Amino acid sequence: MKRKKLTRRNAYLKDLNEWNEHKYSPGHWTGGNIPPHVKYGGKPMGIVMFVIGLVNIIAVIVALFFSSRFDYSMILAVGLSIIMFIGGARKIKRR
Template sequence: MEKPKHPSEDLNELEEWTENQYNPGHYIGGKVPHHMKKINKIYFIFLLGILSLLGGIVIGGYLYKTFENEIISGLATILTIVTCMRGYTCYKHRNE
């Protein structure tokens, strides 16, 4: 007799993974474990954007004061803005 299914697809996949996590042959052939299917890089991109923003402010300010080199500061700012925009678009479209 088959077990009743959960109403949620995620719960069904989690139960399947729980029952077969120590079965080495279960996930061979295209099946992916539940926790690997939900890996998301949005937070990494967002953190990278924040770190590049802070680095751009600190390093760009130092270079601007020391060498008065506006090109390097401008490139750091553009890179920071592009990284933040990419993180935001990934966050906005994460469920599509």
């Protein structure tokens, strides 16, 4: 178990070093590479994503009910909030 934790820490430090070297290189992080604080965020990052997604979903649904006209951007906001909510739940469950 200690070996697994040490390997994970080494991978995090390696990714952090790569992030520091290439964070201002255009196009380096557009190929599926994500910043290490998101990749290795663990439960705290998952909890933040979960809560923000939940609050956004509630806020947009309340705005839909009290709005006098329908706006398609609210559907986009609900969709993005659901994605954040599910991503946070998966990150909490996985670690």
